[in-house]
Amino acid sequence: MREAEASERTCIVTRRRDAPEGMIRFVRAPDGVLTPDIRSRLPGRGAWVTARADVVAEALKKRAFSRQLKAEVSASPSLPADVDRLLEADCLQSLAMANKAGAVVAGFGKVCEALEKGAVAAVLEARDGSAEGRRKLAQAARRAATARRVGERVTETISLFDSLQLDLALGRTNVIHAALAPGGPTQAFLARCCRLAAYRGESAAADAQNHDSERTDEFGPLKDATEQAQPEDRKLDE
Known part of the structure; x- marks a missing residue:
């Protein structure tokens, strides 16, 4: 597998693969709050979403974050705007x-x-x-x-x-x-x-x-x- 392909991530909503630069990583904080990891540096299991506001909103609607992170998360309805x-x-x-x-x-x-x-x-x-x-x-x-x-x-x-x-x-x-x-x-x-x-x-x-x-x-x-x-x-x- 080529290096570029190996670094690609899969969107939890669209299931499309893309380079990390075209996606946004989310993690679950210790208090259960869903946290955007804009620079992809936070520790822990991550959930990757295509970097588009409508896709982030869809992930919220479908509760895709909890499924990917294998734990309940608390997410604000304002997450796309945040x-x-x-x-x-x-x-x-x-x-x-x-x-x-x-x-x-x-x-x-x-x-x-x-x-x-x-x-x-x-x-x-x-x-x-x-x-x-x-x-x-x-x-x-x-x-x-x-x-x-x-x-x-x-x-x-x-x-x-x-x-x-x-x-x-x-x-x-x-x-x-x-x-x-x-x-x-x-x-x-x-x-x-x-x-x-x-x-x-x-x-x-x-x-x-x-x-x-x-x-x-x-x-x-x-x-x-x-x-x-x-x-x-x-x-x-x-």
């Missing part, structure tokens, strides 16, 4: 680590400058930022890509977090736009974001793309390059 919060916190902690490693710049101007230098692996856009700010960033990304002759698709855009969450993770205020440089810390953060987005049944950039019905690319709605950013974006993200 797991979402844990996955989100894991992402933001990883972002904070990337920031400490010097892999993050914040502010519209600094992000545009990084794009022009081609030193961006991913762009962060606060999901509560303005559509105008997303348009401006899309234009900057396209201009930078054209200058480097690499086409329009230049980076991955993450729009899973609001401005306050980005503030706390990055240790500054009013963060609307940020960029991450290539490297290990960024890849670790992106992997966690993909996991969170998959759990929610969306893509990491879905929020940014769905705010407006106009023609879009991965950076959100597109408009003419002469448009100005909304005042609140200039004020909040300088």
Whole structure:
């Protein structure tokens, strides 16, 4: 058996096998409480579930955890939402680590400058930022890509977090736009974001793309390059 196959786990609901990264492990605490083991490090017998909120909810409904763990467990009806919060916190902690490693710049101007230098692996856009700010960033990304002759698709855009969450993770205020440089810390953060987005049944950039019905690319709605950013974006993200 290949090493990859040997490390796969079977979902207690769907019975499908997948790599641990695509699943969530649950354990029974000593007091009988069902506990999500987001990083798969807790001791004891584990129950593996496909990392999707609807599958976790189905496991609760079918009492699949008790059967797999061979013991009665106490599980809150809010378990799917609790797991979402844990996955989100894991992402933001990883972002904070990337920031400490010097892999993050914040502010519209600094992000545009990084794009022009081609030193961006991913762009962060606060999901509560303005559509105008997303348009401006899309234009900057396209201009930078054209200058480097690499086409329009230049980076991955993450729009899973609001401005306050980005503030706390990055240790500054009013963060609307940020960029991450290539490297290990960024890849670790992106992997966690993909996991969170998959759990929610969306893509990491879905929020940014769905705010407006106009023609879009991965950076959100597109408009003419002469448009100005909304005042609140200039004020909040300088």
